[in-house]
Amino acid sequence: MKQPPLANAELAIMKLLWNEDLLTARKMREQLYPDASKAQHGTVQRLLQRLEDKGYVERDRTLPVHFFSAKIDRQTYARNQLESLAAKLTGGSLASLITYLVEGKKLSPKELSRLRVILDDYRAKEDQHD
Numbered sequence: 001m002k003q004p005p006l007a008n009a010e011l012a013i014m015k016l017l018w019n020e021d022l023l024t025a026r027k028m029r030e031q032l033y034p035d036a037s038k039a040q041h042g043t044v045q046r047l048l049q050r051l052e053d054k055g056y057v058e059r060d061r062t063l064p065v066h067f068f069s070a071k072i073d074r075q076t077y078a079r080n081q082l083e084s085l086a087a088k089l090t091g092g093s094l095a096s097l098i099t100y101l102v103e104g105k106k107l108s109p110k111e112l113s114r115l116r117v118i119l120d121d122y123r124a125k126e127d128q129h130d
Contacts, residue, residue: 002080002084003054003055003056003072003077003080004054005081005084006051006056006077009043009047010047010050010051010054010056012032013028013032013044013047013048013051013057014051014056014057014070014074014077016028016031016032017057017068017069017070018070018073018074021069021070022060022067022068022069023067023068023069024065024066024067024068025041025044025045025048025066025068026041026065028044028048028068029041029043029044032044048068055071055072056070056071056072056077057069057070057071058071082094082097085097098115
């Protein structure tokens with residue numbers, strides 16, 4: 001199942017959960033709004049409810065204070081969003097998207113080297129299966 005993209009505020013919550021798996025709403029509010037009043041607590045609660053409804057977050061209700069965790073990891077979300085972007089812009093071709101990034105000099109030399117290693121490893125695995 002493809003999940004809908006995240007709004008910026010939802011993505012901020014997810015980044016916290018990707019970095020530290022179990023968090024309370026209060027802890028997230030303190031990290032997102034360190035100088036804000038408790039009024040922001042309702043905002044965080046609404047964001048968490050939306051994320052839960054979308055299937056991104058799960059809530060542990062076994063304790064009086066609820067803990068939240070991500071149901072989808074960062075890599076899965078990124079992959080889904082890239083596939084969606086490729087479908088919209090390049091007819092589903094991730095190669096076209098990567099070509100744009102390479103030719104547009106949007107990748108650093110370090111990123112290009114990493115991409116080269118990934119492609120070489122993939123080719124070696126494919127050659128073993130032939």
